[in-house]
Amino acid sequence: MRSNCQRCGKAEKACICPxxxxxxxxxxxxxxxxxxxxxxxxxxARILDLALARCQVLVGEDFSDDAALNxxxxxxxxxxxxxxxxxxxxxxxxxxxxxxxxENIGFILLDGTWKKAYKMWQLSRNLHALATCTLDNAEDGRxxxxxxxxxxxxxxxxxxxxxxxxxxxxxxxxxxLLVPFEQMIQFQIAQMPAGVFEKNYQ
Ligand SMILES: [Zn+2]
Numbered sequence: 001m002r003s004n005c006q007r008c009g010k011a012e013k014a015c016i017c018p019x020x021x022x023x024x025x026x027x028x029x030x031x032x033x034x035x036x037x038x039x040x041x042x043x044x045a046r047i048l049d050l051a052l053a054r055c056q057v058l059v060g061e062d063f064s065d066d067a068a069l070n071x072x073x074x075x076x077x078x079x080x081x082x083x084x085x086x087x088x089x090x091x092x093x094x095x096x097x098x099x100x101x102x103e104n105i106g107f108i109l110l111d112g113t114w115k116k117a118y119k120m121w122q123l124s125r126n127l128h129a130l131a132t133c134t135l136d137n138a139e140d141g142r143x144x145x146x147x148x149x150x151x152x153x154x155x156x157x158x159x160x161x162x163x164x165x166x167x168x169x170x171x172x173x174x175x176x177l178l179v180p181f182e183q184m185i186q187f188q189i190a191q192m193p194a195g196v197f198e199k200n201y202q
Contacts, residue, residue, distance in 0.1 A: 008180075009039070009046050014187045019180035020050050023173045027105050027164050028078055029055040031156065032063055032120060034112030042188055044157035045111045047180050052160075061116075062123035070126060078106040081133040083163060084121055091136035092166040107133075107163045111156045138162040157181045 005015040029052060031045045038059060049057045056068060063069050073080060081095065095105060108127065110117040121127060138154050154162070161177045168174065189197045 008050065009043070010041070010184070014041070014184070016047070016180040016184050016187075017050075019183045020047065021173075021176040021179070022053065023051045023176055024053050025164055025168060025171060025174070027054065027107065027167045028072070029107050029109065029160055029164070030069065030072060031055065031057040031109045031111050031160070032069070032124070033057055033059045034061060034110075034116040034120060035059055036116060037111050042155075042184065043111075044155045044181055044184070045109075047157045047177065047184075048160045051177055051180075055160075057111075061120055063120070063127070064123065064125045066124075066126075072106070073126060073130070075106075078104050080106045080108060080130050082108045082110070082121075082127050082130050083135065083159060084110060084117070084127075084132045085134050086132040089132040089134045092133045092163055093137050095133060096167050096169075105167050107160070109156060109159055109163070133163075135159060135162045135166075137166050155181065 003012050004010060005012055005017060008015055008017050008020070010016055029048060031048060033045050037043050037045065045057050048055050056072070058066060058068055060066060072078075081090075081092075083092075108130070110120050112120060135154070138158065157177055158181070161174060164171070164174055164177075
């Protein structure tokens with residue numbers, strides 16, 4: 001039986017804990033994670049969870065009656081946006097410009113393949129009243145290990161990074177979020193037989 005790191009959830013030889021640094025933000029993040037993502041070797045929601053002080057990861061598919069989510073949504077000091085490409089979605093880079101006074105922004109990320117994220121969105125009725133936004137500041141995913149099965153072609157940690165970066169462009173600590181991600185990718189590449197990475201992912 002393979003043993004996994006208790007903290008990051010990766011196989012022990014793939015542990016990314018040494019590269020995880022605490023990152024402080026004003027912006028809140030909630031990751032709604034589909035159950036099928038929880039034990040993925042290349043899952044990245046845990047990086048956000050471990051690094052960010054203001055981050056919650058909630059696991060499920062229909063979050064309509066999720067107490068933790070509904071409690072967060074009830075906060076009056078946060079304006080929530082779901083990172084989801086609905087017809088009325090605002091580009092994330094436009095949010096800061098329209099930001100008002102003391103209000104903080106909170107992002108809700110759906111962690112799942114396109115299909116799963118769509119289902120989560122459909123089922124979670126409490127999300128429908130919220131504004132939506134899309135990433136317009138993201139470069140293509142650093143490595144396309146999942147072949148664009150994710151929204152906007154970036155991993156969950158990258159999506160979180162770009163969303164936070166749009167609101168807090170001067171928060172240089174955010175860059176630390178991508179370090180354990182890079183390490184994880186390097187490990188995955190190292191596990192592939194020679195030539196597989198070059199052939200499929202570049
Ligand atoms: Zn670890």
